[in-house]
Amino acid sequence: MTDSESSADVRALVVDDEKEVADAYALRLRGFCSFETAYDGRDALAVVEDETIDVVLLDRRMPGLSGDEVLAELDDRDYRGRVIMVTAIDPELDVLELPFDDYLCKPVDQEDLRDAVDQQRRVLAYDLLGEYFSAQSKREVIEAELPPETRTNHEGYQSVSTRADTLRERVGRLLNDTSALDAFESIDRGKL
Structure with missing residues (x-):
């Protein structure tokens, strides 16, 4: 370096x-x-x-x-x-x-x-990236499958959404690159 x-x-x-x-x-x-x-x-x-x-x-x-x-x-x-x-x-x-x-x-x-x-x-960023993928996957599948009125006031959904947002910000800051984050979000996790 x-x-x-x-x-x-x-x-x-x-x-x-x-x-x-x-x-x-x-x-x-x-x-x-x-x-x-x-x-x-x-x-x-x-x-x-x-x-x-x-x-x-x-x-x-x-x-x-x-x-x-x-x-x-x-x-x-x-x-x-x-x-x-x-x-x-x-x-x-x-x-x-x-x-x-x-x-x-x-x-x-x-x-x-x-x-x-x-x-x-770098080690921390990749550890947190795995956690982000897990939280974001849960959020995306719930958003694809359940209407907004069902999830809006649900404590678990709000918690995982907040966690995903916090992790995304921290991983993006640590990696100085969000391409890995963006690629993950391009996967369709809803019903066909």
Whole structure:
């Protein structure tokens, strides 16, 4: 990936208790993607709660709420993004039980950091694309088979419609290309 390439539509969160380290990694992402920084685990969880964060860059060793504890909490909350551990802790067998998506040992240079974020952006986009296809298929078959008055006030239909719209927006943002989404919608799912 060249410096001129950008994943500006991915939203990252850099979490490290050492302000200088967090700010240095954030600086390496500047011009590449949008990002937030958090200097402790509790603030990180608050950011994820309040905003759509696609990729979390998480330090393991932090006072208060450790990175491992933040990771467990994200897992408990069914966080719909990717987590990259960025840490000075050399991996041991305990990492086999941790629900992260990538592990980078500090120090991490700009190119590796950006490549890791971009790789996780792509993985997330395709994971969400599958969810979108499922939700959109349900919505389209209901729209093809049932009259508007039957589905308009139906809670399940409204829920799947909202989910499909939200997923379409997020996948389109992450992929920077909606051709896969448009091709899916060209399939006729109604009665012949």
